[in-house]
Amino acid sequence: MKPKNEFVLEVSELMKRYPGVQAVDGITFNVRQGEIFGMLGPNGAGKTTTIECVEGLRHPDEGKIQVLGLDPHKKGHQLKERIGIQCQSAALPNRIKVWETMDLFASFYQKSIDWRHLLAKMGLEDKRDAFVSKLSGGQKQRVFIALALINDPEIVFLDELTTGLDPQGRRAMWDLIREIQSQGKTIFLTTHFMEEAERLCDRVAIVDHGKMIALDTPKNLVESLGEESRVLFDAGSDFHLTLLNSLPGVSRVERIGEGVVVYGKKEGLISKVANALEAAGVTSNNIRSEQPNLEDVFLKLTGNEIRN
Amino acid sequence: MRTFVKMAVIQTKLYLREPINVFFTLLMGPLLLVLMGIIFGNAPQPALNGLSQMDVSVTAYVALIIGITGLTSVPIAVTSRREMGVLRRFSATPLKPLTYFLADIVAPVLVTLLGALILILLGFLIYHVRFEGQWLSVIAGICLSIFSFFSLGYAIAGIVPNTAIATVLGNVVIIPMNILSGALIPLEVLPQAVREISRFIPMTYMVTLLRGLWFGDSWGNHLLEVAVLVGLLILGMIVVGLTFKWE
Numbered sequence: 072m073k074p075k076n077e078f079v080l081e082v083s084e085l086m087k088r089y090p091g092v093q094a095v096d097g098i099t100f101n102v103r104q105g106e107i108f109g110m111l112g113p114n115g116a117g118k119t120t121t122i123e124c125v126e127g128l129r130h131p132d133e134g135k136i137q138v139l140g141l142d143p144h145k146k147g148h149q150l151k152e153r154i155g156i157q158c159q160s161a162a163l164p165n166r167i168k169v170w171e172t173m174d175l176f177a178s179f180y181q182k183s184i185d186w187r188h189l190l191a192k193m194g195l196e197d198k199r200d201a202f203v204s205k206l207s208g209g210q211k212q213r214v215f216i217a218l219a220l221i222n223d224p225e226i227v228f229l230d231e232l233t234t235g236l237d238p239q240g241r242r243a244m245w246d247l248i249r250e251i252q253s254q255g256k257t258i259f260l261t262t263h264f265m266e267e268a269e270r271l272c273d274r275v276a277i278v279d280h281g282k283m284i285a286l287d288t289p290k291n292l293v294e295s296l297g298e299e300s301r302v303l304f305d306a307g308s309d310f311h312l313t314l315l316n317s318l319p320g321v322s323r324v325e326r327i328g329e330g331v332v333v334y335g336k337k338e339g340l341i342s343k344v345a346n347a348l349e350a351a352g353v354t355s356n357n358i359r360s361e362q363p364n365l366e367d368v369f370l371k372l373t374g375n376e377i378r379n
Numbered sequence: 380m381r382t383f384v385k386m387a388v389i390q391t392k393l394y395l396r397e398p399i400n401v402f403f404t405l406l407m408g409p410l411l412l413v414l415m416g417i418i419f420g421n422a423p424q425p426a427l428n429g430l431s432q433m434d435v436s437v438t439a440y441v442a443l444i445i446g447i448t449g450l451t452s453v454p455i456a457v458t459s460r461r462e463m464g465v466l467r468r469f470s471a472t473p474l475k476p477l478t479y480f481l482a483d484i485v486a487p488v489l490v491t492l493l494g495a496l497i498l499i500l501l502g503f504l505i506y507h508v509r510f511e512g513q514w515l516s517v518i519a520g521i522c523l524s525i526f527s528f529f530s531l532g533y534a535i536a537g538i539v540p541n542t543a544i545a546t547v548l549g550n551v552v553i554i555p556m557n558i559l560s561g562a563l564i565p566l567e568v569l570p571q572a573v574r575e576i577s578r579f580i581p582m583t584y585m586v587t588l589l590r591g592l593w594f595g596d597s598w599g600n601h602l603l604e605v606a607v608l609v610g611l612l613i614l615g616m617i618v619v620g621l622t623f624k625w626e
Contacts, residue, residue, distance in 0.1 A: 126471065128467075128470060128471060148473050148475075151471065151472055151473040152473050156471040156472075158464070158467060158468060158471055160464050160467065161464040161465070161467045161468035161471070162463040162464045162465055162468065163465060163468065164393050164460060164463070164465050165393070165396075165397075165459075165463070166393055166396040166397065167389065167393060171389055171392070174385065175385050175386065175389050176472065178381050178382045178385040178386070179382055179469075179472040179473055179474045180472070180473060181473075218468075
């Protein structure tokens with residue numbers, strides 16, 4: 072289902088301060104019905120605080136929030152019937168079984184879907200009688216997603232869902248999230264994985280130090296970098312970077328270990344670099360071109376690497 | 380109501396899946412009864428006004444398991460769930476805090492009542508203990524004691540910062556203190572010094588009330604004990620009200 076142009080979530084000028092730190096500093100955004108909306112940023116950027124304010128788990132200091140037309144603080148009880156939440160830092164009791172968890176959470180809602188079907192869809196049928204604490208990381212996350220879906224919610228909130236999963240587990244989770252979207256649900260997720268935001272989200276808000284620094288589709292964000300591209304190759308330590316600095320269209324040359332990275336105008340960059348190397352008689356290995364991604368967007372906007 | 384029942388059933392199951400809870404609430408009382416029966420025998424003792432030690436031990440051990448469950452198992456369960464973020468997950472659903480809270484109390488109350496029942500049955504079966512009171516009165520006394528000590532337990536959970544401290548407090552401070560109250564061995568056969576100390580231990584009042592009701596005293600004979608237990612109940616509830624948090 073394609074996202075519609077109808078907002079299910081509106082946040083304006085959100086502010087939240089903890090002792091000694093302004094966790095959220097005036098964030099404004101809207102989420103459309105049916106889209107996968109991602110909030111991308113390094114740890115401590117204010118993503119979790121923002122999502123928890125929106126869910127009604129935290130009180131913002133200032134700002135206006137409307138979720139499905141409701142104020143999460145005044146109408147929290149009513150709202151929780153209609154949204155599904157997976158928290159980053161929440162756990163289930165020790166020694167509770169998978170089916171007991173599902174059955175218990177189903178009883179919290181006026182309307183709930185059959186948890187047996189839900190377990191089957193999550194591939195957890197044979198884990199029904201297992202203790203949640205004995206499941207693998209990926210299986211546990213699937214239980215948490217199942218819990219977030221048990222009331223057939225209109226919006227699903229996923230906070231750092233794939234943190235701690237291996238790459239296969241992460242990919243499986245992306246398929247699952249797309250499947251949830253295809254049922255017409257809106258998804259609001261936070262992540263610090265650039266690739267996750269780029270591959271999964273319809274729109275991405277990039278946040279850093281409590282401020283939103285960009286909001287667009289991943290494609291538009293990458294295109295906003297302009298024509299810049301980069302070429303990488305391996306070279307010995309005796310190679311002089313100055314050889315490439317003077318090439319037309321090259322903006323920057325960097326050495327990272329055995330490798331050299333050349334930044335510059337996309338047009339013909341790789342052939343220019345290859346020709347220059349050949350002309351200088353340098354034997355270079357493994358020369359290749361790389362497309363810019365969200366990580367470069369983040370780097371350009373903040374001057375910092377997103378990984379930390 | 381459906382939510383409350385499900386929640387209470389799950390909480391009871393979870394409570395019974397924790398071996399330490401099963402030990403303190405269900406096994407310890409019967410074990411003590413049998414052990415002390417072997418050590419002290421079941422003969423009438425002049426110091427106990429002609430009652431045998433087993434006659435007075437049944438209610439004393441009911442008091443002991445109420446005290447230990449309320450002041451150690453309950454706070455440890457509450458703080459560990461708080462630490463793990465369990466309450467936080469529940470707060471993300473429409474579950475009302477009051478429903479959660481009531482269901483959370485029901486579990487140890489039910490198991491403690493079961494523990495008391497086992498003790499009383501064993502007392503009758505093995506030692507043919509004397510009973511001269513009224514059942515309704517004894518049950519009411521047990522319930523008042525449970526609510527009083529469990530409310531203190533929740534208060535402790537609200538005050539201590541973490542499970543480690545709740546555990547130390549329970550095992551190092553509260554259990555030895557409870558034993559000094561005459562719950563383990565009747566105060567009549569303990570030295571004068573212990574009897575003096577016991578007056579400052581809340582558990583003493585529960586032991587006295589339950590023994591009195593068991594042997595047919597009226598509630599009017601035990602106004603001091605009732606006042607202490609009700610006072611603790613209210614104190615506990617005030618502290619809970621001031622300190623309760625979902626996280």
